[in-house]
Amino acid sequence: MVSTVEDCKRSLEIEIPVEQVEKARERVTNSIKGRVRLPGFRPGKAPVSLIQSRFESEIRSEVLEVLLPQAFRDKVEEQGLKVVGTPDVSDLKFEPGEPIRFKADFEVAPEFELGEYRGLPAKYEEPTVTDEEVDKRLESMRETKAEFVNLDPRPIESGDYVLVHLKSLSGLAENIDQDVQIHVGAEDTLPAFNEALIGASPDEKKEVDVTYPEEYGQESLAGKTVRFVIDSKTLRKRELPELDDEFAKDLGDYQTLDELKEAVRKSIFREKQHVRQQAAKEEVLDRLVESHSFPVPEAYIDRQIENQVRAQLRELSGQGIDPKTLNLDWQKVKEAQRDKALRNVRASLVLEKIAEGEGISASNDEVDHEVQRMARQQREAVAVTRARLDKDGTLGRIAGHIQTEKTLQFLFDQASKQPLTE
Numbered sequence: 001m002v003s004t005v006e007d008c009k010r011s012l013e014i015e016i017p018v019e020q021v022e023k024a025r026e027r028v029t030n031s032i033k034g035r036v037r038l039p040g041f042r043p044g045k046a047p048v049s050l051i052q053s054r055f056e057s058e059i060r061s062e063v064l065e066v067l068l069p070q071a072f073r074d075k076v077e078e079q080g081l082k083v084v085g086t087p088d089v090s091d092l093k094f095e096p097g098e099p100i101r102f103k104a105d106f107e108v109a110p111e112f113e114l115g116e117y118r119g120l121p122a123k124y125e126e127p128t129v130t131d132e133e134v135d136k137r138l139e140s141m142r143e144t145k146a147e148f149v150n151l152d153p154r155p156i157e158s159g160d161y162v163l164v165h166l167k168s169l170s171g172l173a174e175n176i177d178q179d180v181q182i183h184v185g186a187e188d189t190l191p192a193f194n195e196a197l198i199g200a201s202p203d204e205k206k207e208v209d210v211t212y213p214e215e216y217g218q219e220s221l222a223g224k225t226v227r228f229v230i231d232s233k234t235l236r237k238r239e240l241p242e243l244d245d246e247f248a249k250d251l252g253d254y255q256t257l258d259e260l261k262e263a264v265r266k267s268i269f270r271e272k273q274h275v276r277q278q279a280a281k282e283e284v285l286d287r288l289v290e291s292h293s294f295p296v297p298e299a300y301i302d303r304q305i306e307n308q309v310r311a312q313l314r315e316l317s318g319q320g321i322d323p324k325t326l327n328l329d330w331q332k333v334k335e336a337q338r339d340k341a342l343r344n345v346r347a348s349l350v351l352e353k354i355a356e357g358e359g360i361s362a363s364n365d366e367v368d369h370e371v372q373r374m375a376r377q378q379r380e381a382v383a384v385t386r387a388r389l390d391k392d393g394t395l396g397r398i399a400g401h402i403q404t405e406k407t408l409q410f411l412f413d414q415a416s417k418q419p420l421t422e
Contacts, residue, residue: 007295008107010081013091016071016100021063028062029055060094072104082109085299107297114353115291122280122415127272129265137264141251142240148181151235153202158185162197163234169207171226179233196230205231219320281408284415288350289343296345304341305334348404355407362402370398 032055038046052059068089076083087106094100148161156162161183168176183189184197196208209227216222241247248260309330313323355361375385389395 008110008297010106010108012075012104014071014075014102014104016067018097018099021067021100024063024067025059028059032058064094067100068102084109084297107299110294110296110349112292112294114357117288117354117411118414119416120284120287121418122283123420124276124280124417125420127269127276129268133268134261134265137268138243142243145241146238148236149239151237153235156184156197156200156232156235158198160184161236161238162232163236165231165233167229169227169229171224197232200232202232202235205229277412280415281412284411285347289347292346292350296342300345301338301341304345305337308337308341309333351404351407355403358410360403360407360410362399366402367395367399370402
């Protein structure tokens with residue numbers, strides 16, 4: 001018997017016939033008989049009655065391990081149910097000479113009808129790129145090609161670059177003794193260094209106390225006051241290359257500055273277009289989620305919360321923060337993630353159903369292209385990368401991600417574009 005508890009939850013009462021139970025019991029008993037050694041008997045020659053008496057608990061456990069999952073699978077296939085997660089078994093009755101009876105509580109994938117998804121309104125206009133934006137990008141490119149040129153000795157001024165030798169005298173567990181370059185007067189240069197260096201001459205030594213702010217990026221220095229000996233060694237200036245055809249040639253396959261400018265303009269256009277399209281796709285997705293209200297299995301939500309939390313932990317680790325030091329209340333973290341997880345799961349299910357209806361999927365070439373990209377990134381053979389991704393299930397997730405992106409692009413292409421000013 002199947003009963004609906006609520007939402008995606010289902011309950012089945014299952015009975016396994018006595019004949020099936022006895023056959024399984026016999027197979028398990030014979031298997032144990034062949035494996036164990038009992039005093040006074042050659043391997044495999046102990047009486048069945050002795051095996052059943054001595055290993056009653058093991059036989060019972062193995063019979064249940066064999067029969068319950070198969071009985072559950074057979075019943076849900078018979079009922080045409082798409083099970084999500086692992087069932088909870090309760091009310092188990094297993095007595096000699098009687099059928100095995102148990103209750104299985106589980107969740108099923110939601111069933112829902114797709115509403116309208118073509119022609120949904122979304123704010124989008126093709127971007128424009130100004131000459132000022134191109135000039136700013138070119139200036140940034142010049143900055144990356146800057147060179148430092150040594151200057152003749154003179155008193156240090158704000159704006160100068162100075163190569164100094166820093167040696168800590170007190171304030172640190174591990175002393176600093178190294179050459180560093182300081183941009184005097186720069187916004188991110190600590191005031192104590194600026195005051196010590198402005199007006200000083202190369203080869204001049206000074207002692208200075210430097211107090212680092214609590215939020216300083218280098219943990220070993222944050223909040224500490226350190227006494228340094230500063231030995232100014234070399235005065236430098238920063239020279240930018242001329243913005244001309246030679247500069248363009250140095251950057252790649254460009255013969256003239258105009259060619260470089262056009263490439264930069266197209267690059268900025270693609271970046272702005274991507275940002276606007278992503279915003280429009282999110283708007284379409286929000287409308288789809290709002291218009292498709294259906295129950296979502298808790299197993300899906302829990303898995304999504306786990307993925308979101310894991311991504312946040314990776315982000316913290318990437319910033320040099322050890323999540324273990326944050327003393328997080330994980331239950332509260334999960335509760336805070338629930339609404340976002342529910343939205344993301346519902347969106348994923350809707351997109352999956354649209355992709356199925358429209359015949360959208362990831363091609364082998366598209367998956368291969370992504371695998372090759374990852375192989376280059378990891379600096380390993382493509383075959384090695386593919387085998388690893390296939391083993392840990394990532395290959396399937398790559399195909400799923402490609403399908404999702406193609407479906408979103410389809411929805412964007414089909415959307416009714418509205419001016420951004422509205």
